[in-house]
Amino acid sequence: MDKQTITIYDVAREANVSMATVSRVVNGNPNVKPTTRKKVLEVIDRLDYRPNAVARGLASKKTTTVGVIIPDVSNTYFSSLARGIDDVATMYKYNIILANSDGNDQKEISVLNTLLAKQVDGIIFMGHHITEALRGEFSRSKTPIVLAGSIDEDKQVGSVNIDYEEATKDAVRLLAKNGNQKIAFVSGSLRDPINGQKRLKGYKDALKEANLTYTEGLVFESTYSYKEGIKLAERIKNSGATAAVVTDDEVAVGILNTLTDSGVKVPEDFELVTSNNSLLTEIARPQVSSITQPLYDVGAVSMRLLTKLMNKEEMEERTVVLPYGLAEKNSTK
Amino acid sequence: MDKQTITIYDVAREANVSMATVSRVVNGNPNVKPTTRKKVLEVIDRLDYRPNAVARGLASKKTTTVGVIIPDVSNTYFSSLARGIDDVATMYKYNIILANSDGNDQKEISVLNTLLAKQVDGIIFMGHHITEALRGEFSRSKTPIVLAGSIDEDKQVGSVNIDYEEATKDAVRLLAKNGNQKIAFVSGSLRDPINGQKRLKGYKDALKEANLTYTEGLVFESTYSYKEGIKLAERIKNSGATAAVVTDDEVAVGILNTLTDSGVKVPEDFELVTSNNSLLTEIARPQVSSITQPLYDVGAVSMRLLTKLMNKEEMEERTVVLPYGLAEKNSTK
DNA sequence: AAAATAAATTAAAACGGTTGCAAAATTTCC
DNA sequence: GGAAATTTTGCAACCGTTTTAATTTATTTT
Numbered sequence: 039m040d041k042q043t044i045t046i047y048d049v050a051r052e053a054n055v056s057m058a059t060v061s062r063v064v065n066g067n068p069n070v071k072p073t074t075r076k077k078v079l080e081v082i083d084r085l086d087y088r089p090n091a092v093a094r095g096l097a098s099k100k101t102t103t104v105g106v107i108i109p110d111v112s113n114t115y116f117s118s119l120a121r122g123i124d125d126v127a128t129m130y131k132y133n134i135i136l137a138n139s140d141g142n143d144q145k146e147i148s149v150l151n152t153l154l155a156k157q158v159d160g161i162i163f164m165g166h167h168i169t170e171a172l173r174g175e176f177s178r179s180k181t182p183i184v185l186a187g188s189i190d191e192d193k194q195v196g197s198v199n200i201d202y203e204e205a206t207k208d209a210v211r212l213l214a215k216n217g218n219q220k221i222a223f224v225s226g227s228l229r230d231p232i233n234g235q236k237r238l239k240g241y242k243d244a245l246k247e248a249n250l251t252y253t254e255g256l257v258f259e260s261t262y263s264y265k266e267g268i269k270l271a272e273r274i275k276n277s278g279a280t281a282a283v284v285t286d287d288e289v290a291v292g293i294l295n296t297l298t299d300s301g302v303k304v305p306e307d308f309e310l311v312t313s314n315n316s317l318l319t320e321i322a323r324p325q326v327s328s329i330t331q332p333l334y335d336v337g338a339v340s341m342r343l344l345t346k347l348m349n350k351e352e353m354e355e356r357t358v359v360l361p362y363g364l365a366e367k368n369s370t371k
Numbered sequence: 372m373d374k375q376t377i378t379i380y381d382v383a384r385e386a387n388v389s390m391a392t393v394s395r396v397v398n399g400n401p402n403v404k405p406t407t408r409k410k411v412l413e414v415i416d417r418l419d420y421r422p423n424a425v426a427r428g429l430a431s432k433k434t435t436t437v438g439v440i441i442p443d444v445s446n447t448y449f450s451s452l453a454r455g456i457d458d459v460a461t462m463y464k465y466n467i468i469l470a471n472s473d474g475n476d477q478k479e480i481s482v483l484n485t486l487l488a489k490q491v492d493g494i495i496f497m498g499h500h501i502t503e504a505l506r507g508e509f510s511r512s513k514t515p516i517v518l519a520g521s522i523d524e525d526k527q528v529g530s531v532n533i534d535y536e537e538a539t540k541d542a543v544r545l546l547a548k549n550g551n552q553k554i555a556f557v558s559g560s561l562r563d564p565i566n567g568q569k570r571l572k573g574y575k576d577a578l579k580e581a582n583l584t585y586t587e588g589l590v591f592e593s594t595y596s597y598k599e600g601i602k603l604a605e606r607i608k609n610s611g612a613t614a615a616v617v618t619d620d621e622v623a624v625g626i627l628n629t630l631t632d633s634g635v636k637v638p639e640d641f642e643l644v645t646s647n648n649s650l651l652t653e654i655a656r657p658q659v660s661s662i663t664q665p666l667y668d669v670g671a672v673s674m675r676l677l678t679k680l681m682n683k684e685e686m687e688e689r690t691v692v693l694p695y696g697l698a699e700k701n702s703t704k
Numbered sequence: 705a706a707a708a709t710a711a712a713t714t715a716a717a718a719c720g721g722t723t724g725c726a727a728a729a730t731t732t733c734c
Numbered sequence: 735g736g737a738a739a740t741t742t743t744g745c746a747a748c749c750g751t752t753t754t755a756a757t758t759t760a761t762t763t764t
Contacts, residue, residue, distance in 0.1 A: 093720035136469040426750030
């Protein structure tokens with residue numbers, strides 16, 4: 039009953055050659071006489087033969103598939119990276135298996151293992167905090183791995199990021215220059231080294247530079263959501279801060295809208311700089327000044343780097359740092 | 372040099388059983404004596420054996436992988452669907468290969484073919500307009516396919532959607548009820564049957580119902596982007612419309628912000644209803660009334676439907692229509 | 705306790721390709 | 735025209751599982 043699938047063997051028979059020759063034709067191997075190639079191609083076309091990628095994968099030990107571990111595709115930050123990843127993957131004839139982890143330590147490990155079981159040729163990992171266990175899995179596996187928009191001290195794997203520390207510093211500098219004495223730092227989990235180490239350090243350093251004192255009371259940790267921003271607004275206002283650097287656009291806009299709705303004038307009474315320069319910053323009124331990150335490129339470059347690792351190409355540096363910018367809009371003076 | 376991979380054969384040898392028995396243990400086949408099972412599991416654990424999914428796929432003709440064709444992951448509408456798809460996929464032990472098509476006819480076909488070559492067990496397709504060529508590929512392949520948030524007359528494949536026609540009708544009814552005589556219809560490409568057939572029909576029907584006349588001058592076709600909304604605002608205003616149903620939130624907010632910035636009072640002078648109820652509708656000021664669609668669920672249900680098709684379960688209906696709602700916020704009176 | 709039945713296990717054939725090596729065919733060179 | 739060199743081709747092992755049919759072992763039945 040099954041519309042039986044036609045195999046390389048069928049093609050070989052019809053074309054009066056061996057499977058080996060068909061395989062060579064399919065793989066563009068040059069050691070085939072032009073006339074033979076033509077004959078085989080005709081049969082392939084006539085039978086509408088399509089090589090079974092699974093069988094190929096088994097025989098060649100290459101699946102032309104890479105695994106992508108992502109906290110949440112429906113989050114624009116990550117989906118922008120994902121888009122960059124897929125575009126470059128496609129360019130190099132790879133497909134991506136996309137797996138959401140919710141940034142959950144357990145899921146990250148289990149998903150990593152299923153990806154390895156599926157024999158992906160490489161892995162791109164996006165996450166917040168890399169646990170010791172995960173790091174262990176990373177080094178155990180001989181499959182190349184690249185971190186995209188995620189950092190880890192252990193430089194065993196490749197990674198692509200921007201200089202979060204300097205970027206945050208620039209943002210705080212701007213706020214300090216504008217005369218703010220109390221600048222809040224509103225970030226996601228400080229467990230994420232991007233926040234807890236890089237950005238926080240940038241914040242502290244910039245304060246010091248401006249002769250401002252660091253107080254824990256001005257540091258706010260939150261989850262990434264608009265609602266969280268709304269909740270936070272009151273507390274930030276009460277802290278006496280007159281400005282804030284925020285690491286997430288949703289949170290930033292939540293704060294902005296809440297303050298504005300309660301009569302606070304932005305930027306006159308309160309200044310705000312956020313970090314991802316997403317569409318939200320354009321839509322909000324006033325528009326929100328923001329650090330700009332080349333998200334798509336971070337993804338694209340990660341995948342490019344991964345292709346090099348998969349090809350075992352020699353390379354200078356596997357830790358890439360992309361340039362960032364600062365877009366001054368209307369939430370800063 | 373290669374940390375050589377350990378195979379089912381190694382486990383068999385170490386455990387003094389045949390590969391077949393190991394295979395049964397791994398697959399939870401009950402026909403294994405408990406003591407044997409235990410012995411094998413110990414060896415598996417000791418050797419840290421992990422079944423090669425590619426070999427399994429070849430032997431069993433099942434890859435526990437489904438292909439997902441998506442116009443653009445970085446678009447929140449689709450990434451919401453994608454998230455629902457992946458969650459249910461994970462629940463049923465499937466992984467997804469995600470491939471962006473940009474809604475491009477050519478890419479859709481080529482991507483479909485590589486997914487089939489990779490022997491995915493099923494496919495979820497999201498797209499705007501299904502060409503004859505694509506439909507041909509669909510029916511040629513015996514791999515189950517489900518359309519998510521996409522429609523096609525040809526009911527050969529499964530699909531999950533909301534009733535776009537009724538939803539649009541409801542939105543227009545609301546605007547008509549509020550006294551608007553000239554209601555604009557701002558949609559994406561009319562080539563997409565969701566717009567060109569369903570929604571447009573709902574729009575026309577509602578107009579008729581309210582004794583309003585349909586004019587082409589009030590129909591605006593645009594691409595889905597904030598910028599496009601900005602451009603459109605002026606034209607819409609000049610059309611004499613005092614209200615609009617918009618099919619995309621970015622476009623809607625673009626229109627809203629532009630009108631507001633130019634002094635038009637919303638909802639007093641102009642009313643607006645959009646269609647996806649994304650975060651943008653909350654962030655914009657005033658907040659935008661919107662049709663509500665269970666995007667995550669559309670994805671989730673699509674995947675659930677696909678699992679049934681992959682299992683060859685008998686079922687009544689493979690065309691699922693999920694409920695929608697209408698959230699009245701501040702862009703309508 | 706032998707015969708019949710059921711349960712557990714094994715051997716070996718797929719699954720559909722790739723690839724190293726040897727053989728065959730072709731071309732080159734004197 | 736024939737040996738040597740080169741290009742094409744085919745053979746067959748291999749990739750790591752699943753799965754069927756056959757065999758062995760254990761359990762019931764009488």
